[in-house]
Amino acid sequence: MRTTNTRFNSKNQLQPADIRRYNWYIWRTVIALFAFVVIMITLTIFDVFGQLPSFRDLENPKSNQATEIISSDKQVLGTYYIQNRSNVTYQELSPNVINALVATEDKRFYDHSGIDFGRSFTIFAHLLIGQKQGGSTITQQLALNLFSERSANPFKRIIQKLQEWVTAVKLERHYTKEEILTMYLNTVDFGAYNTYGIKSAARTYFNTTPDKLTPDQAALLIGMVNGPGIYSPIRHPDNALKRRNLVLSRMAEQKYLSDGQVEEFKQKPLGLDFHQNNHFDGPAPYFRSVLKKELQKIFREQNINRPDGSPYDLDRDGLKIYTTIDATMQQYAEEAQRDYMKDLQAQFNDHWRGRNLYKSIHNFKFLLDQGMQKSDRYKQLKQQEKSDEEIQENFNTKTMLNLFTWHGNIDTMMRPMDSIIYCKMLLRNALMSMDPTTGYVKAWVGGTNFEHFKYDQVKNGTRQVGSTAKPFTYAVAIDNGYSPCMKINNVPDTIRGYGAPWCPRSSPSETLPGFITLRQALAHSQNWVTAHVMGEVKPEPVVDLIKKMGITSAVPPYPSICLGTFDASVFEMTAAYSAFANHGLWTEPTYILRIEDKNGNVLYTHTPRVVQAMNPQTAYVMTYMLKGVIEDGTGSRLTYKYGLRNPIGGKTGTTQNNSDGWFIGITPQLVTGLWTGCEDRDIAFQSTRLGEGANSALPIFAMYMKKVYANQALGIKKNVDFDAPANGVSIILDCGAYNQQQQGTTEVDKKLGF
Template sequence: MRTTKPKLTQQDIRRYNWYIWRTVIAGFVFVGLMIALTIFDIFGQLPSFRDLENPKSNQASEVLSADKKVLGTYYIQNRSNVTYAGLSPNVINALVATEDKRFYDHSGIDFGRSFTIFLHLLIGQKQGGSTITQQLALNLFSERAANPFKRVIQKMQEWVTAVKLERHYTKQEILTMYLNTVDFGAYNTYGIKSAARTYFNTTPDKLTPDQAALLVGMVNGPGIYSPTRHPDNALKRRNLVLNRMEEQGYLSAGQLDEYKQKPIGLDFHPNNHFDGPAPYFRSVLKKELQKLFKEQNINRSDGTPYDLDRDGLKIYTTIDATMQQYAEEAQQQYMRDLQVQFNDHWRGKNLSKSIHNYKLLIQQGMLRSDRYKQLKAQGMTDEDITTNFNTPDKLNLFTWHGDIDTLMKPIDSIVYCKMLLRNALMSMDPTTGYVKAWVGGTNFEHFKYDQVKNGTRQVGSTAKPFTYAVAIDNGYSPCMKINNVPDTIRGYGSGPWCPRSSPSETIPGFITLRQALAHSQNWVTAHVMGEVKPEPVVELIKKMGITSAVPPYPSICLGTFDASVFEMTAAYSVFANHGLWTEPTYILRIEDKNGNVLYTHTPKVVQAMNPQTAYVMTYMLKGVIQDGTGSRLQYKYGLSNPIGGKTGTTQNNSDGWFIGITPQLVTGLWTGCEDRDIAFQSTRLGEGANSALPIFAFYMKKVYANAALGIKKNVDFDAPKNGVSIVMDCNQYNQQQQGTTEVDKKLGF
């Protein structure tokens, strides 16, 4: 028997409608109550207006070159901000079309989208319910909660914060802030500026529609849509974003087809702390900045010290990015060949017998290695560590043709690294003191010790001009002749002293001071030191910025003291700058993330030398290039313009130096091994003219070829305004000397 359902009466319908409406109203009241409680910070404190004005985020500090290029960043999160004007419209269009197509119409919350999310979930479709503004609120002030209840509370907080953001910022500002906070995955890359540089080696204003689509497509899944790890996923996601852009009218159908046919086209440049130009400089700079903040009491408004890795500072430096590139290229160009010369020179020789203190050097190298420290930290005994170092392992080694992975005993890798030549270069403007290029070593990833400022080595014959400068200051002429014979100096605590001079390199007879300096003659230099005495030479060296210990002994005329490339380059700038020592400067100013200037540097200037003496010394130093140890600069490398310089080679060829001066640029170079006991056994190969000068030549040729740098090739050193009383014309000098001799004879002297 079939039963019939009772019909609903009008009263039943009204009663059910009332239940439904009561539920809906209760829901609205509940949501309203929750929002009210959220506004009054019941569920946790919301960002204040001040927080909205200064949202907290770990922002990388940028090191900028003099030509406004980013040399590198200091960061915990590799995040660099960009302004709206610095964004390509393609990025904005891709973002709005994909993440929030009604972005320009809502006030922070898209209620229609928020409620339709439940309908999509019912039919098995996943759709994000958060607007761009809500996502910004989450990115700026919190992390997505895993607990469902906490996530509901967090969603309320996002709504309230999103409305606040919309009230206090324009749509353009919100888009910019959002793009500056997004995580793009690889190597801690945050923000569109870092992402554009990492994935396409470009800037955000130059991103094409397909590039912008790829990056925007990564926003909701930087891992699964990574173009390096999951290129197929990234390509599909990019094309989806392009479809959305076409649907919203940002692309035509023809453009859509064109861009979807393009490959991903990555120009991947993963960021780390040693990538980019001038890594040694940036490493030294970071420590200098931390020291500067402490000494100058440069702090945040709340009194806490600035954090270079988090506070988004901008450090404006004097480094010229183009000249830095030329310096690094010149080093790579020549050091590759010089290492071949060095390896050929040592091939087949028993290192343990040929190198003084060989076993001690290798032992010290092992104890200083990261591998030893790690094994020691793991609790291994020295015996076990020694066994480990003598067991073949997979190692990554530096070579001048690129890093290689090889199977080698770790102890053999110590020997390998000890036999690698190192090199350092610094180039500066002698008038301003601005450092233009800084190459602190051969490869920062493998060898982090900076040899420009932190490393000091014996300076050799590059010290000779200091002694000659004191003589010139005392009225000596470059044309004065001295017999080139041994000259013993007595009366000092070190005992009688007479330098050695290689017979093959000694010019016999009477030679001028200019010839003696040009050909780096030890005996004449020692004679001049005996005349002027060590104390005035030490005093001059200190005035010229050498801070290392320089004992007042006669041997300092041959460079037996240590100094850095930094100090020696600055000292030689005195010759090119009319006797003025200008403090080497590499920091121009420091700004906070809002552009407020925190520090401006003013270099110190000292009158270290008489302008006339400095000018005469430029004439002396040009003789080194025209007819001396640096002459290959002319006959081999074709640099015949006004250049002065001095080569230097230390005992046993441990160190090779060259310092070149021009009116606009002074450049110092050093080459040698990590340990002084390891060196060329031939002076022909180890001398500064062969180990350092060629890098200067390659560098200067590149600099001169680029007229935009303003380093003019045919500019000579200016004479002092008051003229020169010291005779530099040797014919005139000889006539004067002959006339003086004849007068003496007539007077009976």
């Protein structure tokens, strides 16, 4: 048998010489390992294992940061993102968040310089055997979040860990502890449908901001840091609760909370106020969709690029878009639409119940085929090279579909073709509200539900404007010296000289007989008097005025434009009416104030165009005319039904076959335009009583304005009237005085023999 050279004394103990030799072996191994680590770190520093972040990279770390859309009252309306990440400053963080993070992830954070060697040397053995070991400091985790992705290969992970060490030390040299904590919390993944950063997490899980997070809320969010999936309070609430309570206990160990506080917080439920993140959630989704395209256009046309010359990416560059939208007014507008459209849709459904749609609606089969061919389902089937017969079979086979209703989305078994019929019979609505003096758009509701119907009807959609065009003709007449008190016989008046002779129709039940004033004619939307005025002033000056008032659609110089036979958008018509309320000045609707990069540098500011569309006297007289619509005309239900008796002008509009219902209301501080109709013009109320703008659009204006007036903080005063021009008004508005003047003029003419 082989013997060893180990020598023992009589008590079987190692001799001092052997101990010294073994100690040398141990130290030699330690020194070798230390030298190996030093060499590896040196090689890492010199980029042998891959390029490390440069000083410029450290000063400007790259991260996919969401662009924020900010309202005029400093609310975040929404974000554009690849990763839903919005940054905060250290001052915007609750101490509870900082304390929970440090206590859980790195209790010696304030004492080390990026590496906690007491923890770090233990990770190598664990990595080699494929086990996770929490040896990373917060700074190291930040380095990983900013500049690399965690490797699954244990050997590559060792190299990556060395790179994290070097980067962590650099970060500690370039940033304060507070900055590192802030950067870390701005980059962490919190799961839940693309939620990154503490700001997005606070909004997603608790509908609050990071500065208002309570200790238990902060503990829940920080508990998710190392496992946003397994500790998700949505998918694994039991795991999330246990993890939250563990974080609370660690906060107590570090003396951030007392034992009594911890026990109290542990008894609380999760208390979630969950708001799933997606691009159509939140206020003003139609506005945000239009805004994004406008921003891209501005960047392109203004040649606004990053410092390196590359184009800005709205989904990644963390820009801040300051808008004119008032979040409170936007909420009121959306609520008014939702509340009334439920009722109007019920009226519409009752109106059509029991009728054969194919016989009652012109081209209904064509409309359905058109709708089918525009659908995503049809396009997908075409991409799969399905035949027309297979596509028809698919659309006539029941399947589970998700449908929009005014009472919430529903899942139901239905033929896809029936869902097209359902959607075709849904009423749509759009609203825009703006300050007439500044042009600032305050509310924008582009449709009924952005998730299901993404087409914006405020700016992108144009529909026939109907009687809302009549004020343009009367404004030209007023500008030519006509008085609102002038009387005209309300009888058919044929206009010639523009192709075929033209004379509009007038419903017998709605026609005022005899001589009526121009104010009465506009108030009651009388077609014959309007046509007579058009015959006097001619179409060309009316077209010129319409163009000055911002209507970009084609408006041919024909007499029929006085009844609104041309198309325009809610955006254009609302802005046009703003000139009446703003002394004749048309101010370009503005919804972008400025654009800033993520560091607060201003990239763009908007200056609206201003055009003197009509003289101030004409504009003022038109406000008097439009108030007549509300006081004793087609808009009078605003007074008798909704109780709005303050100075408000407006005009209803109803197009042929009730396809479009309009109402545009003006006040000295706010002008609001609304449109209601179906997707296709052939589908509409067959009753003017139901389809007219006074029933389909005006009530939403009323409900919106009542909420606006009730909130005094908005500054929209109820009893402010339109200002008269500084130079006074030469046109007589008092019809009694006007009649006396006309009578006196007639007597003088008789005496003179005229």
